[in-house]
Each structure stands twice: as structure tokens, then as C-alpha cells.
């Protein structure tokens with residue numbers, strides 16, 4: 050009898066599992082610590098169709114008093130509890146959607162709030178709790194940072210380098226201040242210390258990790274640090290860069306100096322055997338926790354994750370936008386009221402938007418009648434701030450035009466896209482800032498009724514509610530890796546992060562990037578290592594992943610694809626509490642062709658997950674849940690790519706909006722062993738089968754994913770703990786995705802010496818004196834691409850010099866195509882040796898690229914594209 054009952058229970062639980070019920074238990078909302086709350090009082094929100102048994106479970110908890118019941122649009126109750134009941138306990142109960150602290154609202158507004166970073170940022174990830182309730186600040190942990198140096202004399206960053214009690218115990222400058230040169234023989238003049246006085250990236254990263262002052266509080270302020278400087282100063286027009294050799298040197302120096310955690314955030318697409326990825330993997334194998342930025346190329350679509358981030362054993366980090374945005378305020382005073390608004394301003398000191406005294410503002414109409422300064426301005430703007438709409442010309446042009454008319458500053462009202470910092474040159478000598486559309490409308494309405502004045506104090510900072518707080522940052526790169534690995538593994542706050550920059554360039558700034566998310570995650574790992582010395586380096590990363598919380602896509606209501614968010618937003622409190630190890634921490638399914646095509650492996654959809662109950666005395670009851678995530682593609686039905694600039698987004702989701710999803714259009718999951726009791730210290734094996742989204746057409750080239758959630762209830766615990774394992778796969782045959790663009794789009798373009806396009810290729814005559822360039826864009830990554838010359842008989846004449854590369858990332862739209870010179874010479878091999886002139890005659894350029902998963906030595910695994918025929922003289 051007993052057996053039958055347990056089989057039935059198993060079947061029932063597995064059915065609800067297949068039905069993809071949302072996570073049954075919710076999370077806890079936290080607000081800035083600056084907000085005030087009723088002590089031990091919470092609002093509990095239930096799922097809409099919650100069963101009475103779940104509601105009663107909350108109601109019948111010991112030590113709880115229900116104050117109010119809410120029904121209808123909001124299903125929940127307000128409760129009072131005693132100290133023994135944490136909000137996490139409530140959130141862990143089935144049917145609870147969310148638990149909110151009971152916030153007290155007052156009518157006063159606060160400007161220039163201090164401790165901005167700590168109060169507003171660190172509640173998102175539980176870091177505030179780790180400091181305040183658990184006393185974890187990174188003490189005893191050592192973190193190496195490979196970056197652009199640090200202004201360690203900044204008052205928030207220690208004010209010292211090496212020496213007793215200094216947070217900076219190690220570090221080195223590998224590059225000096227010069228912008229790196231292409232010339233490998235150029236002298237390198239490193240400074241004695243990794244002091245940063247330009248750039249700002251490294252100092253910003255340092256503030257996120259270890260800020261310990263009034264305005265910036267880092268995640269792990271009491272850890273010790275080393276800075277390994279690999280970026281010099283950018284020059285006007287030359288982006289700062291660095292090279293693999295320098296990076297590797299810096300990484301190894303950080304290892305030599307004995308850091309526990311290495312924070313790496315370097316760009317560059319590539320393969321997991323690229324050198325930096327390989328070094329990162331080695332360091333990880335040696336027990337160093339290596340954290341790397343996923344990349345900031347999310348707006349370029351899928352397959353945009355960076356190289357070190359996909360190294361084995363490396364924890365790659367995507368970015369979530371901060372709930373709050375900090376910056377200098379603009380105070381607007383009109384006859385019908387005042388408003389404090391947010392500004393996006395230039396980072397050049399000469400064009401900083403700072404007005405300590407009240408300054409009048411006027412709306413500008415240029416001589417063409419537009420509300421902008423794209424044409425000359427005839428108004429007299431002497432001593433005034435100009436209000437203009439973002440127009441058809443650049444911010445620089447508008448600023449110069451109103452300056453000519455006497456203006457002392459310009460506020461540019463943004464159009465419909467998200468506001469960003471204006472880019473102006475050093476020639477602009479008046480304050481320039483961009484403001485939101487609705488704030489521009491407020492000023493314009495005020496001007497309709499009388500004079501309006503503006504102040505923008507220099508040393509005041511305000512915190513504004515971010516419009517995209519808690520969502521994935523649009524710039525956060527997507528996987529998969531070239532081998533169909535996932536991409537980011539976890540996400541951390543990285544959008545709109547307020548931190549330090551060198552004093553020489555302003556001391557404080559809000560910046561965004563997975564470069565900000567990476568040190569954040571590194572700091573959280575330091576707290577975790579301090580709080581859980583029992584975990585091995587690999588287990589630290591696993592615990593962080595398993596305790597993350599999937600990020601919701603507000604447009605679809607489903608979790609964001611794991612290809613972008615990994616396991617979700619990290620949470621230190623959940624990670625510290627974890628008493629189970631889940632392995633593997635994520636499932637990269639590969640493509641579905643592997644399952645069904647001849648020669649494929651039908652077992653590919655079958656996955657074994659091991660859960661170890663690390664509690665040595667208590668058994669844990671396991672329940673398993675499945676939640677599908679958005680499916681995503683970057684391909685239009687005709688096979689071309691969505692482009693952010695013209696199609697609004699380069700990644701399209703299924704479903705496109707909040708809607709019921711037809712059966713088969715999303716992945717499903719079934720499992721064996723999904724309900725069981727795990728004995729103290731024992732491991733349980735669960736076998737999960739992920740069903741592909743069969744009703745999504747393979748021609749749509751969809752990447753799908755979801756989350757398995759394992760709820761463990763230990764005897765005597767008030768609430769279950771949840772552990773998450775993301776999975777990701779490709780619906781179709783990955784190797785069938787063309788690597789080269791369709792021939793119908795004329796993908797091989799010629800330009801002359803001056804860079805002008807050549808339209809009449811048939812009459813083109815190329816010589817050593819009159820070389821041209823041919824360019825192409827790879828749609829997908831490739832192991833090998835070669836541009837060769839083919840003669841009139843169709844025979845290969847050799848490789849174009851510099852036209853052969855291996856392990857190449859796809860050409861992201863923002864980076865542009867690859868160009869290769871055609872000058873009448875070819876080389877005999879891919880390495881570019883034995884260069885010789887070709888016999889004059891008719892030739893074509895042929896670009897050949899290896900298909901994904903193709904074999905380097907198999908001719909038929911290459912795709913090719915031919916140009917029109919032209920003449921080599």
C-alpha cells in the first residue's frame with residue numbers, strides 16, 4: 050500500500066512539474082535602507098489562484114498576527130510577526146508571490162542623500178544584510194583586479210599603496226600612461242605604482258569593490274586588494290586598449306600574489322581556447338575564483354559574450370540595472386512649482402552642467418523655426434540657459450550654436466529613446482546636459498506661465514528611481530558561446546552604478562557595464578568566502594549560481610533567457626544559507642539536432658542532476674519545479690539579422706508579450722526522482738528530460754531555455770530553500786546556421802585607397818600601387834576564415850596577405866566588417882609566409898569560412914562567397 054501511495058504522489062508532483070507551474074514560493078522585496086519600515090511587519094502577496102491551504106499555512110504560523118486581508122487585484126495580507134519569523138520564511142511558503150517590508154512614508158523629500166551606494170544598491174543583492182546582520186565585509190579575503198589602475202589616494206579608496214593597514218597590499222603597472230601602440234617594439238614605460246589619473250574604469254571598479262567612505266560603499270570594504278594595471282590613458286580619438294600578453298602577465302602576477310579572487314573584465318569575442326580564456330581556466334583550476342564580465346554587446350544580438358567569460362571554470366557575469374540612479378540634480382523653479390530632475394552630462398570639465406546660482410532658462414527656436422539649435426539662433430541668450438529639443442544635429446552642434454548666441458548652458462530634451470550622456474569635444478565651453486522628455490515638458494509648461502530658473506549645484510548628489518531597475522541591462526551580452534555554451538552564468542547590478550573615478554577627472558560618477566557587475570560579483574564572492582570557509586573555490590561559484598533569482602522580462606512576464614542572465618541575480622543571503630550542492634550548476638543542452646538527427650545522441654535531452662544534502666543531521670524533502678524562460682532569436686524569417694537601429698531590437702523573444710503560450714512553443718521538462726527525501730549528508734540523483742519547443746519552427750532559429758528549481762525542506766525549518774539550475778539549448782541544427790551572409794545581399798564590398806566604395810567591380814584594375822580593400826561580415830563565429838584569390842579558371846592562387854584567421858568572432862554590427870587588402874600579392878599559407886605576386890589577369894576574391902561545429906580539414910564543412918571578377922595588373 051505504502052508503495053502505491055508514494056508512486057501516486059510522485060506522479061502527481063511530476064505532472065504539475067510538466068505543467069510548468071511558476072515558482073510556487075516567492076521572494077522578498079527590499080527597499081533602500083534609507084526608507085523607514087514598521088518593525089516586524091510585512092505585506093504578503095499570494096499568487097492569484099492560490100489554494101486556501103497555502104493561505105491558511107501562513108495564517109496558522111506560530112507568532113503571527115494577520116492585520117489585513119487583501120482580495121481582488123492584489124491577493125494578500127499584512128502580518129505582524131515576532132523576531133523568530135524572517136521575511137524569507139514567509140516567502141518560502143507555497144503560493145506566496147512576494148513579501149514586502151511594511152514601509153513608512155513621510156512627506157519630506159531628501160536631497161543629497163549620503164551613503165547613496167550602500168542604501169540603494171546593496172539591498173538588491175542582500176549585501177546590506179550580510180554587513181549589518183552577519184558582519185561580513187570581506188575581512189581576510191584578497192582580491193586581484195586587472196584593470197586600468199586605481200586612484201588609491203582617493204579619500205574613499207584607502208589613501209595609500211602598500212604599507213601597514215593599507216587595503217592595497219599588492220599591484221603593479223604593466224603599461225604606463227601611454228596609449229598602447231600597435232608597434233610591438235614601442236617602449237613601455239610603466240609607473241612605479243598602478244596609480245590611475247586618467248580613464249577612470251579601474252577606479253570605478255575599485256569603488257564598487259572596496260569604497261569605504263561617505264559617498265561610495267563597496268561590497269567588500271574590508272578585503273585586501275591588488276591592482277594590476279593593463280590600460281594606459283586613452284587619447285582623443287584612440288580608444289585605450291591592451292594586448293593578450295599584457296593581460297596574461299597581469300593575471301599571472303595576480304595569481305603569484307596569492308589573491309583568492311580575480312576580477313577580469315575584458316572585451317573581445319572569441320573562443321574558449323583564446324589565450325585569456327585559457328589562462329583564466331587554468332587559474333580557476335588552481336583554486337582561484339575567476340570572475341569575468343560577460344560583455345557589453347547585448348545590443349548587437351546573440352553570440353555577443355566575451356572571450357575570457359567563456360573560459361572553463363570562469364564565472365561570467367551579466368548586468369542588471371540598478372533600482373536607483375545617482376547623479377547631480379537639476380533643480381527647476383517655475384511659478385507653478387519646483388521639480389528636481391535628473392541630468393545626463395558631459396564628462397569634460399569645461400562642459401559640466403553646474404550652476405550654483407539660479408540661472409534663467411529660455412526655450413530656443415532656431416532660424417529654421419525648429420525648437421532646436423541645429424540652424425543658427427538669432428535670440429539673445431546672454432547669461433541664460435538654452436532649452437532645446439534633441440534634433441537632427443549633434444549635441445556638440447547645438448551647444449556651439451547656443452553658445453554663439455550668448456548662452457551659458459544648454460539642456461537638451463531627449464527624444465523617445467533612453468537618455469544617455471552627451472558626447473561633446475573639448476571645444477564646447479558651456480554646460481551641456483540631456484534631460485528626460487517629461488522633464489523638458491515640465492520646463493516648457495513653466496515657461497508658458499512665467500520665468501523659470503535652474504540651479505545645478507556642484508557638490509550635491511541625488512538618487513532617482515531608475516526606469517529599468519531590476520531588469521537585465523540592455524547592453525548585457527548574450528550567449529551562446531561558439532560551442533553553444535550558455536554565456537553569462539549569473540547577473541549582478543551593473544547598470545547605473547555610482548562609484549569613484551580619479552580625483553583628476555571628477556572623483557565620482559555613475560557608470561554602466563558588465564564591468565561594473567563583475568566587481569560586484571567578485572565582492573559578493575569575497576563575502577561568501579568569508580562566511581562559508583567550508584566551500585571550495587568551485588563550490589563558491591556553484592552556491593552563488595544555485596541561489597540566484599531568475600530575472601523577469603517585464604514584457605513577457607517570463608524569466609529572461611539564461612543565455613543573457615545565467616541563473617539570475619545573485620543574492621548573498623541565499624548563498625550563505627545554502628546547505629545543498631547542486632551539480633551541474635547549469636545545463637548547456639547543445640542543439641536539438643543532436644537528439645533526432647542520424648548519428649545524433651538521443652540521450653542529449655536527458656540530464657542527471659545530483660543534489661547533496663550538506664546537513665549532516667537532518668533529512669531534506671525535495672520538490673522539483675520547472676519554469677520556462679523566453680525563447681530568443683536574432684534571425685528574421687528570411688534569415689537576415691534583426692538590427693537594433695532599424696528594427697528596434699536585435700533580439701526578439703517568444704512570446705513577444707505577456708500572453709498564454711500555445712503548447713509546444715516552449716520547452717517542457719519531466720523528471721524521475723523529482724520528489725524524494727534526501728538523507729542527512731547523502732546525495733540524490735534526479736533525471737530530467739527537457740523537451741524542445743517543437744511547435745517553434747526550426748527556420749526561426751530559436752534559442753530556448755528555462756530553469757529547474759529544487760525546493761528543499763529540512764525538518765524543523767520554517768520554510769523551504771530553493772536552488773536553481775538554468776538550462777539553454779538551440780532548437781534545430783546549430784551547424785546549419787550560415788556563417789557567411791546570403792550571396793544575394795552583395796556581401797563582399799570593395800573600397801579604394803581613399804575608402805570610397807567601388808561600384809563597378811568588373812572594370813576594377815588592381816596593382817601594388819593601386820590596392821583596394823574587400824570587406825565582409827561574418828554572421829556567426831568561425832574556427833577559420835580565409836580570403837583567397839581565384840583565377841579565371843577557378844583555381845586558387847593563394848591567400849590574400851592578412852586574409853586568413855582562426856577562432857574568429859562574428860562581426861558585431863557595432864564593430865563593422867572585416868577588411869582585407871587586395872594588392873596583387875598572395876601567400877602560400879594561412880600564416881602569411883612565401884608572399885609572391887600573382888600573374889596578371891582576371892581574378893575573384895573568395896571568402897571561405899568553416900561552419901559551426903565543422904571540421905577544419907573537411908573541405909565540405911566550409912561555406913564560400915565569391916566576388917565579381919576584376920583585373921590584377
Ligand SMILES: *[C@@H]1O[C@H](CO)[C@@H](O)[C@H](O)[C@H]1NC(C)=O
Nearest residue numbers: 163164167261262263264266
Ligand atoms: C556612511 O557609512 C559609513 C560606513 O558605514 C558610516 O560610518 C557613516 O556614518 C555613514 N554616513 C552617513 C552620512 O550616514
Ligand SMILES: *[C@@H]1O[C@H](CO)[C@@H](O)[C@H](O)[C@H]1NC(C)=O
Nearest residue numbers: 532533534637638639640902
Ligand atoms: C555541442 O556539440 C558540439 C558538436 O559535437 C560540440 O563541439 C560542443 O562542444 C557541444 N557544446 C556543448 C556546450 O556541449
